[in-house]
Structures are given as structure tokens and as C-alpha cells.
Amino acid sequence: MSIDWAALGSVFGVSLVATVALVGLFTLGIVGLSRQERAAAEGGSAALAVTGAYACFAACTAAVGYGIYLIVA
Amino acid sequence: MESFSLILAIVVVTALAFDFTNGFHDTANAMATTISTGALKPKVAVAMSAVLNLVGAFLSVEVANTISKGLVDETGIRPEVIFAALVGAILWNLLTWLVGLPSSSSHALMGGLIGAAVASAGIGAVNGDVLVTKVLLPAIAAPIVAGVAAMLASRMTYSLGRKADGKAAAKGYRAGQIASAGLVSLAHGTNDAQKTMGIITLALIAGGSLAPDSDPPVWVILGAGLAIALGTYLGGWRIIRTMGKGLTDLQPQQGFAAQTSAATVILASSHLGFSLSTTHSVSGAVMGAGLGRKGGVVRWSTATRMFVAWGLTLPAAALVAALAEWVCRLGDWGTALVAVFLVASSFAIWRISRREIVDHTNVVDDDTVGAAEPAGVVTTAMAAVSPPPAGVTEDLAATVPAPATTPDPKAPSAATTV
Numbered sequence: 001m002s003i004d005w006a007a008l009g010s011v012f013g014v015s016l017v018a019t020v021a022l023v024g025l026f027t028l029g030i031v032g033l034s035r036q037e038r039a040a041a042e043g044g045s046a047a048l049a050v051t052g053a054y055a056c057f058a059a060c061t062a063a064v065g066y067g068i069y070l071i072v073a
Numbered sequence: 074m075e076s077f078s079l080i081l082a083i084v085v086v087t088a089l090a091f092d093f094t095n096g097f098h099d100t101a102n103a104m105a106t107t108i109s110t111g112a113l114k115p116k117v118a119v120a121m122s123a124v125l126n127l128v129g130a131f132l133s134v135e136v137a138n139t140i141s142k143g144l145v146d147e148t149g150i151r152p153e154v155i156f157a158a159l160v161g162a163i164l165w166n167l168l169t170w171l172v173g174l175p176s177s178s179s180h181a182l183m184g185g186l187i188g189a190a191v192a193s194a195g196i197g198a199v200n201g202d203v204l205v206t207k208v209l210l211p212a213i214a215a216p217i218v219a220g221v222a223a224m225l226a227s228r229m230t231y232s233l234g235r236k237a238d239g240k241a242a243a244k245g246y247r248a249g250q251i252a253s254a255g256l257v258s259l260a261h262g263t264n265d266a267q268k269t270m271g272i273i274t275l276a277l278i279a280g281g282s283l284a285p286d287s288d289p290p291v292w293v294i295l296g297a298g299l300a301i302a303l304g305t306y307l308g309g310w311r312i313i314r315t316m317g318k319g320l321t322d323l324q325p326q327q328g329f330a331a332q333t334s335a336a337t338v339i340l341a342s343s344h345l346g347f348s349l350s351t352t353h354s355v356s357g358a359v360m361g362a363g364l365g366r367k368g369g370v371v372r373w374s375t376a377t378r379m380f381v382a383w384g385l386t387l388p389a390a391a392l393v394a395a396l397a398e399w400v401c402r403l404g405d406w407g408t409a410l411v412a413v414f415l416v417a418s419s420f421a422i423w424r425i426s427r428r429e430i431v432d433h434t435n436v437v438d439d440d441t442v443g444a445a446e447p448a449g450v451v452t453t454a455m456a457a458v459s460p461p462p463a464g465v466t467e468d469l470a471a472t473v474p475a476p477a478t479t480p481d482p483k484a485p486s487a488a489t490t491v
Binding site: 002003004007008010011012014015016018019020022023024026027028029030031033034035036037038060064067068070071072073 | 132133202206225229230234236237246336344
């Protein structure tokens with residue numbers, strides 16, 4: 001019986017890293033946006049936080065796009 | 074020739090029925106977390122999932138081709154064998170839906186094919202190695218992989234996101250959940266709708282209506298896509314309730330982490346050559362996310378029942394399929410008997426489900442969940458579904474004149490499922 005441990009291992013590794021990275025990025029984006037929300041409530045703005053947030057979301061969107069590409073291909 | 078095309082028609086209809094139960098059964102995979110955290114309204118969620126399943130069905134025919142082009146020459150399958158396999162798979166899907174347990178539709182289908190093949194060609198038709206590497210190991214690996222990923226991800230989103238609150242955070246987690254649920258739906262459409270296309274194409278080739286090595290015809294693609302979308306839209310609310318509320322209580326952060334983990338695992342596994350079941354991945358991810366929050370709990374009694382159902386999926390579907398194949402071989406009337414049995418027992422299961430209705434209006438209610446499930450729910454429900462005794466037959470007798478045919482094949486199957 002040949003169990004493809006390498007494939008299983010790489011599924012485990014890739015899934016773990018990708019999930020944690022994506023969720024982390026997305027959370028950072030959300031943190032950035034809510035910082036802007038707080039700043040706006042106090043009458044200021046947090047341009048850096050917002051830029052960072054959109055960069056995070058862009059990366060996540062790219063990941064989703066890659067996911068769709070994998071499904072279609 | 075007349076009866077030949079009739080059996081083909083029966084196989085096609087049964088395959089579409091399986092596809093329908095498949096969508097019905099697996100809506101929970103994509104949408105349970107989204108619904109239970111309130112990211113989408115139940116009806117909106119299932120509608121979105123249905124559309125994406127339909128789109129997914131048209132995206133490629135690769136999976137369908139591996140089924141229809143790989144199997145045919147080596148086994149010389151007859152349409153009756155495929156019919157018997159589908160009967161086993163459909164009945165198991167309906168039974169697990171009735172008791173609200175997520176279980177893999179692919180395993181049910183595989184079990185059905187194995188059972189029918191054994192009944193038709195002997196025990197040698199089963200390859201033990203393949204069984205372990207393609208079925209047993211993935212069933213253990215999927216929830217662990219997805220669970221660990223979801224647990225770490227939800228830990229991290231809680232610790233990173235401590236400062237995230239207010240509208241922006243709520244909106245963000247909502248969007249994230251919808252996006253990852255959408256990916257799961259799309260992947261499900263390409264995988265599972267295509268399994269049915271493959272089966273139908275296989276039957277058409279086996280029955281001589283199509284040349285070997287053909288791609289699935291357009292009407293097959295359209296039919297399979299529509300069947301799975303319709304099933305998805307009607308929503309297996311019982312299973313959604315178990316997955317979204319029964320296993321653990323999910324907050325938006327956890328729902329997002331779980332669904333992202335599931336989507337990643339499904340895509341990674343199918344493209345790195347170690348295919349994992351969608352159902353198993355999502356269930357594992359939900360439990361992992363439950364453990365990832367401080368003070369979060371997993372209801373292990375519900376989880377245990379689910380694991381038992383996973384273990385039973387293949388043998389139970391195989392047994393029913395084997396019996397169905399055995400009866401089919403008695404002749405055309407045998408096939409007719411199996412068809413009548415399938416319709417009658419599906420109807421019976423539906424009737425039983427009406428006793429306690431779960432639908433979009435009460436799927437996220439707290440009251441019934443967890444607490445209302447007594448320990449023996451699987452056994453009781455299965456006993457209720459299983460054969461002739463008492464109440465069930467009376468219900469049936471009142472509406473269908475067919476139950477006389479049911480006891481015969483059903484009794485042995487009940488013995489094992491309980």
C-alpha cells in the first residue's frame with residue numbers, strides 16, 4: 001500500500017500557511033478600517049491605516065482570484 | 074431495444090435525483106457558517122450558493138471526464154449497476170439529512186458503486202489499497218488539516234483584531250465570509266455537479282447511446298447543473314443547523330476563519346493530488362474554529378454522531394446498492410421493484426421529516442439546537458426510518474399503496490445502519 005505522504009504533507013502545509021496568512025491579512029485590513037472609523041469619529045483621519053487596509057484587501061482579492069483560477073483551470 | 078432505453082432513462086433520472094440530494098445535502102458546507110453568524114439571510118445565502126453551483130457546473134468537464142473515461146473499458150459496467158449504486162447513495166443522503174448529520178455525498182456514491190460492483194462481479198472488484206488511500210485516510214486527514222488551520226486562524230484573528238470593532242469590523246467579517254463561502258460553492262459546483270455528469274455520461278456510453286470517450290453532451294451538463302442548483306436552493310436546513318449551530322457556537326470571526334480554512338483546504342487538496350471531501354473539511358474547520366476562541370466549546374456528542382455517520386457512509390451505501398443490484402438482476406421486474414422501493418422510501422423519509430420541520434425560518438433558532446437532541450437521536454431516527462414496523466407503515470399505507478414491496482430489501486439494510 002502506497003500512501004502519498006508527501007502530497008498529504010504538502011496539502012497540510014499549504015493549507016495551514018495560506019489560511020493563516022489570508023485570515024491574518026484580512027484581519028489587519030479590518031483593524032486598519034476600524035482605526036479610520038475611530039479617527040473619523042474624533043474628527044481626524046488615518047490615511048496610512050486606510051492605505052494599509054486597502055493593500056491587505058487587495059492581496060486577499062488576489063488570493064480569491066487565484067482560487068477561482070484554480071477552480072476553472 | 075425498448076427496455077434498454079427505458080433502463081437508460083431510469084438511470085439518467087436517478088442520477089439527476091442523486092445530484093439533487095447532493096446539492097441539498099451540501100448546501101451546509103458552503104453556507105452554514107454564513108447563515109448562523111448572520112452574514113447573509115438564509116434564503117439569500119442558499120440562492121447565492123445555488124447560482125454559484127450552477128456556474129461551477131459549466132466551468133469545466135474535467136472531473137466528469139475522469140469518471141466517464143477512466144472506468145468504462147476496464148469494467149464494462151451495465152446501466153443496472155449504476156442504477157443500484159445511485160439507489161444506495163440517494164437513500165444514505167436522505168437518511169443522514171433526516172437526522173441532520175453532514176456526511177460526504179462522494180463517499181455515499183463511492184460506497185454505492187463499490188457495493189453494486191461487488192454484487193455484480195464479486196468481492197474481487199474492490200481494491201483494498203484504493204479504499205484506504207482514497208477513502209479512509211482522507212476522511213481522517215480532512216477534518217484534522219482543516220481543523221488545525223481554522224483553529225490557528227481564528228486564534229490569530231481574535232488576537233490581531235482585538236482593536237477592531239464597530240461597523241467597519243462587522244462589515245469586513247461579513248464580506249470575508251461571503252467571499253470564502255462563494256469560493257466553496259463554486260468549487261462544489263465544479264466537483265460534484267460534474268460527478269453526476271460523469272455518471273450519466275458513463276451510463277450513456279455503457280448503454281450504447283454515446284460513443285466511448287465522448288464529452289458529456291450539453292443537455293447532461295445543463296441537467297446536472299440545474300439539479301444540483303435546485304437542491305442547493307431548497308437547502309438541507311437540518312444539516313445547516315447542525316453545522317452552523319450544533320457543533321459549536323460561531324461568531325463572525327470564527328465563521329470567517331472556518332470558511333477560509335475550508336476553501337483553502339478544498340482548493341489545495343484538489344490541486345496537490347490528495348483529494349479531500351468538502352463535507353469533512355468544512356466540519357473539521359467549524360470544530361477547529363470553535364476551539365480557537367477562548368471559552369469556545371465543541372459539542373463532542375454531536376461531533377461523535379457525525380463521525381459515526383462518516384464511518385457508516387461507505388458500508389451502508391454499499392450494502393443498499395448491493396441489495397439493489399441483486400434484486401435488479403432478477404429481471405426487469407426486479408429493477409422496477411427497486412425503483413418503486415426508492416420512491417416509496419424517499420417519500421417515507423420526507424413524511425417523517427415533516428414531523429419536525431426545519432426550514433429557513435427556524436434554522437438559526439437557539440432553542441432546539443444541541444439541547445433538544447437526545448443522546449440516541451441517530452438510533453431512534455434510524456429505527457424510525459428503518460423498516461416496516463408501527464407508525465411508518467401506517468403513514469405510508471394511508472397515502473401510497475406500495476409499501477408491500479418495501480420490507481423485502483429494506484430489512485437487512487436496517488440491521489446494519491442501526
